[in-house]
Amino acid sequence: MITGKNYIGSQLLASGDKTFKTFNPQLNIENPWQFTEATADEIKLAATVANKAFLSFQKCTGKEKALFLRTIAEEILALGDSLLDVYCQESGLPRGRAEGERGRTIGQLNAFADLVAEGSWVEATIDTAIPDRVPLPKVDIRKMMRPLGTVVVFGSSNFPFAYSTAGGDTASALAAGCPVIVKSHPMHAGTSEMVASAVVKAAQKTNMPEGVFSNLNSSGIEVGVQLVQDPLVKAVGFTGSIKGGRALYDLAAKRPEPIPVFAEMGSINPVVILPEVLKQNSEKWAGACAGSVTLGAGQFCTNPGLILAVKDENLKVFTEQLASEILKIAPSCMLNPSIHLNYKVNNQELSSQIGVQVVAAYDESENPNYALQKILTVSGKDFLENPVLHKEVFGPFSIVVQCENESELVAIINKLEGQLTGTILAEDNEIDNFESVVDALGNRVGRIIFNGMPTGVEVCPAMVHGGPYPSSSDSRFTAVGIDSIKRWVRPFSYQNWPDAQLPEALQNENPLGISRLVNNVQTNNPV
Structure with a gap:
C-alpha cells in the first residue's frame, strides 16, 4: 500500500x-x-x-x-x-x-x-x-x-x-x-x-x-x-x-x-574504432553500436555517445551501416516527459552546430514520450574546436567523429572530460600498433573495454564504476x-590501547578469524 x-x-x-x-x-x-x-x-x-x-x-x-x-x-x-x-x-x-x-x-x-x-x-x-x-x-x-x-x-x-x-x-x-x-x-x-x-x-x-x-x-x-x-x-x-x-x-x-x-x-563513453576492424568487421560493430546506443532509450550512464575513428572509405561504409541499423530499431519510452523534453532540446542543440551532419534520424512515433534516435557525424577539427559537441545527450544519440589521422584522434581523446568508460574496437593484433591511443583513453576513463559495448555494468569486486571528473566527483572510488x-568509512588508529578494549578485528587473538596485516605480513593468525 x-x-x-x-x-x-x-x-x-x-x-x-x-x-x-x-x-x-x-x-x-x-x-x-x-x-x-x-x-x-x-x-x-x-x-x-x-x-x-x-x-x-x-x-x-x-x-x-x-x-x-x-x-x-x-x-x-x-x-x-x-x-x-x-x-x-x-x-x-x-x-x-x-x-x-x-x-x-x-x-x-x-x-x-x-x-x-x-x-x-x-x-x-x-x-x-x-x-x-x-x-x-x-x-x-x-x-x-x-x-x-x-x-x-x-x-x-x-x-x-x-x-x-x-x-x-x-x-x-x-x-x-x-x-x-x-x-x-x-x-x-x-x-x-x-x-x-x-x-x-x-x-x-x-x-x-x-x-x-x-x-x-x-x-x-x-x-x-x-x-x-x-x-x-x-x-x-x-x-x-x-x-x-x-x-x-x-x-x-x-x-x-x-x-x-x-x-x-555525466559521461559520453567514447568508442574508438581502429582501422583494421573497420575493414574486417564494420557490419558487426555497426549493429552492436546501434543496439547499445538505443538500449533502454539511451538512458544509461554508460551509453556510447561518441564514436571516434580515422577517416577513410571504411569509416564511410561503417557510418552508412550504423545509420541503417539504428533505423531498424523501434523507439522506446523515456522515463518522464521532462527527460524526453531535455533529450529533444539537447539533441537539437548539437544537431544545429556548424559542421555537423545528420546521418540517421528516426522521425516517426505515435507515442508522446518516445525518444527518436539520431546519429550525427562531424570532422575531428570541428569537434576539437566546439565544446558544445562534447556535451552529454541523455538518450539514444551518438556522434561519429571523423579524425584526419591518429594524432588528431589522440588529441580529441586528450581533450575529452573524464568518462566512466572508454572502448577500443580492434582486431586482435591491431591494438599493439596504437599504444598512444590506448594510453590516452586510459587517462580519461575509469574502465577500458576491448571489443565490447559499454552498456551493462557487471556487479562484481573487480568493477570500477567511476572515473575522472565529471564522470564522478572522486575518481579514487x-x-x-x-x-x-x-x-563511507575513514581510517582510524588505536595507539597503545588495552587489548580487551579494542574492536575484535584488532584484538591479539583475532576472534573474527579475518585476514590482517600484522607487522607487514598478511595473515589470519593471532598476534
Missing part, C-alpha cells in the same frame, strides 16, 4: 502541505497516488534520529549487519508483483527490466552481506610495539576502517531499484555501519516508498536501532539542499546529472564542516561492487 507519506525511521509522517504525483510516461497520464513533500521539521527529525541510531549501529557486528541486509532483500522480494507494477507505472520501463533490476538489487544486498559477515573488508592493520628499539621505542599502533556517520542517498531517475532506495549506495552505507536517509526521486516516489517499507520492516525484524533508515519525499531541490546542509549528515551519495551533482558538491564544500559527496555524473563501501 502506498500512503504518500515520509518514512522517518519507522514512523510515517506527512505534516506538510506541498504535494505531488508521479507520472506514467507510457500512458502519458498522472499516477493516482499523492505524495507529501517532507517539511523542514521532518528533515531535521530524520537527521536527528539517524544520528542517534549511529551511536549503536556503528557497533553492530558484521553478522548482525549481514542479517539486516539479507532481510531487506527478502522483504523486497516479499512485495511481489505489486512492486514491479508500480515500478513500471512510474518509469515506463518494461516488466523484464523491472525484474532484472530487482534481481540486481537483491544481488547487491547479499554481496554486501557476505562482505561484512566475513569481515576482512575493515583492512585491519597491526604494528606491534618494540619497546627496546633504539634510538626511540616503537609504540603499538593498530588501524581499521570506521564508519563516517549518517549518509544521504539521492535516488536516481534511471534506476528506480538498483541506484535508489535500497540500491548500491544504501546497501554499501548500511554495510559500513552508517544510517541512511534516502531522498527519493520524485519520478518514482511510489516505488521508493514500497522499497522503504521493506527496509523498515527488515530493520524492525533484525532489531536495528530506530532511525537507521528514513525515506523522504521531494518534488524539487529544497529537501536535498536541507539534507546536505544539515550538520548531522556526514556524507552524500548521488547518481545523476553533472549540474545536480556539482551543485550538491559545492553545497557540501561550503558547510562549516565540509563533507564528501560521492557523485556519479567506485559506485558499483563491494569496494564502494570504502566511500
Whole structure:
C-alpha cells in the first residue's frame, strides 16, 4: 500500500502541505497516488534520529549487519508483483527490466552481506610495539576502517531499484555501519516508498536501532539542499546529472564542516574504432553500436555517445551501416516527459552546430514520450574546436567523429572530460600498433573495454564504476561492487590501547578469524 507519506525511521509522517504525483510516461497520464513533500521539521527529525541510531549501529557486528541486509532483500522480494507494477507505472520501463533490476538489487544486498559477515573488508592493520628499539621505542599502533556517520542517498531517475532506495549506495552505507536517509526521486516516489517499507520492516525484524533508515519525499531541490546542509549528515551519495551533482558538491564544500559527496555524473563513453576492424568487421560493430546506443532509450550512464575513428572509405561504409541499423530499431519510452523534453532540446542543440551532419534520424512515433534516435557525424577539427559537441545527450544519440589521422584522434581523446568508460574496437593484433591511443583513453576513463559495448555494468569486486571528473566527483572510488563501501568509512588508529578494549578485528587473538596485516605480513593468525 502506498500512503504518500515520509518514512522517518519507522514512523510515517506527512505534516506538510506541498504535494505531488508521479507520472506514467507510457500512458502519458498522472499516477493516482499523492505524495507529501517532507517539511523542514521532518528533515531535521530524520537527521536527528539517524544520528542517534549511529551511536549503536556503528557497533553492530558484521553478522548482525549481514542479517539486516539479507532481510531487506527478502522483504523486497516479499512485495511481489505489486512492486514491479508500480515500478513500471512510474518509469515506463518494461516488466523484464523491472525484474532484472530487482534481481540486481537483491544481488547487491547479499554481496554486501557476505562482505561484512566475513569481515576482512575493515583492512585491519597491526604494528606491534618494540619497546627496546633504539634510538626511540616503537609504540603499538593498530588501524581499521570506521564508519563516517549518517549518509544521504539521492535516488536516481534511471534506476528506480538498483541506484535508489535500497540500491548500491544504501546497501554499501548500511554495510559500513552508517544510517541512511534516502531522498527519493520524485519520478518514482511510489516505488521508493514500497522499497522503504521493506527496509523498515527488515530493520524492525533484525532489531536495528530506530532511525537507521528514513525515506523522504521531494518534488524539487529544497529537501536535498536541507539534507546536505544539515550538520548531522556526514556524507552524500548521488547518481545523476553533472549540474545536480556539482551543485550538491559545492553545497557540501561550503558547510562549516565540509563533507564528501560521492557523485556519479555525466559521461559520453567514447568508442574508438581502429582501422583494421573497420575493414574486417564494420557490419558487426555497426549493429552492436546501434543496439547499445538505443538500449533502454539511451538512458544509461554508460551509453556510447561518441564514436571516434580515422577517416577513410571504411569509416564511410561503417557510418552508412550504423545509420541503417539504428533505423531498424523501434523507439522506446523515456522515463518522464521532462527527460524526453531535455533529450529533444539537447539533441537539437548539437544537431544545429556548424559542421555537423545528420546521418540517421528516426522521425516517426505515435507515442508522446518516445525518444527518436539520431546519429550525427562531424570532422575531428570541428569537434576539437566546439565544446558544445562534447556535451552529454541523455538518450539514444551518438556522434561519429571523423579524425584526419591518429594524432588528431589522440588529441580529441586528450581533450575529452573524464568518462566512466572508454572502448577500443580492434582486431586482435591491431591494438599493439596504437599504444598512444590506448594510453590516452586510459587517462580519461575509469574502465577500458576491448571489443565490447559499454552498456551493462557487471556487479562484481573487480568493477570500477567511476572515473575522472565529471564522470564522478572522486575518481579514487567506485559506485558499483563491494569496494564502494570504502566511500563511507575513514581510517582510524588505536595507539597503545588495552587489548580487551579494542574492536575484535584488532584484538591479539583475532576472534573474527579475518585476514590482517600484522607487522607487514598478511595473515589470519593471532598476534
